[in-house]
Amino acid sequence: MSSEGHCRCTQIEEESLYTELEKILEGHKGRGKDLIIVLHKAQGLFGYLPRKALEMIALELDVSINEVLGVVTFYNFFSTQPTGRNSIKVCLGTACYVRGGPGVLKQAEKDLGIKDGETTGDRRFSLGVVRCIGACGLAPAMIVNNDVYGRVKTTKIMEILEKYE
Ligand code: FES
The missing domain is CATH 3.40.30.10 (Glutaredoxin)
Known part of the structure; x- marks a missing residue:
């Protein structure tokens, strides 16, 4: 709990997911051809594909963010919206x-x-x-x-x- 009485659990959980994503990306640096594999792994991690994750993926795989967004919108198994339980x-x-x-x-x-x-x-x-x-x-x-x-x-x-x- 912070001094305002709000639980930071969700924030901490999210931060640890981004740390996990960084680890995944280490094995794919500069490898644009791995884009779909990496997107699948990222979606498995977050349950969807947040914008910040897509930007990290674009940067590390050395592809443009537009290319990443193009792939994500082309395949309907990718989602940029969080999904409910x-x-x-x-x-x-x-x-x-x-x-x-x-x-x-x-x-x-x-x-x-x-x-x-x-x-x-x-x-x-x-x-x-x-x-x-x-x-x-x-x-x-x-x-x-x-x-x-x-x-x-x-x-x-x-x-x-x-x-x-
Ligand atoms: S139209 Fe067939 S179940 Fe709704």
């Missing part, structure tokens, strides 16, 4: 769309205080959209981690989400 995907495939999917998404955004593609400040939830999860008969559907929920009512979303820590 639980992933919510609201289905907006045709069947779900016509049976209230957009309303489910809107309510989930409102309940969680985030938009599609974002993560809550406590990293508990990430919210996104999918196009059909094969449960069209249960439209509108949503999926939380690996659990499928059908005929989702906007009034029940928070009740569903309460189970997920």
Whole structure:
């Protein structure tokens, strides 16, 4: 605890991740061809790719930051946003769309205080959209981690989400 009473644990944890990244980068100095391998390792470390990490990678591998950003945005398995412990995907495939999917998404955004593609400040939830999860008969559907929920009512979303820590 600092004198203001705030815990510095998260900050210390983050600093140690950057120290780990430095160690990883030592083995790839000046080796631009290792970019994708290094990005995978960095994402494994942080859970996503923070801007500061991308800048360190660009510097050490001797590639431009634009090149690094180009690779990160090209491959959808890389993410520059922190992801939550639980992933919510609201289905907006045709069947779900016509049976209230957009309303489910809107309510989930409102309940969680985030938009599609974002993560809550406590990293508990990430919210996104999918196009059909094969449960069209249960439209509108949503999926939380690996659990499928059908005929989702906007009034029940928070009740569903309460189970997920
Ligand atoms: S369209 Fe939503 S499950 Fe198929």
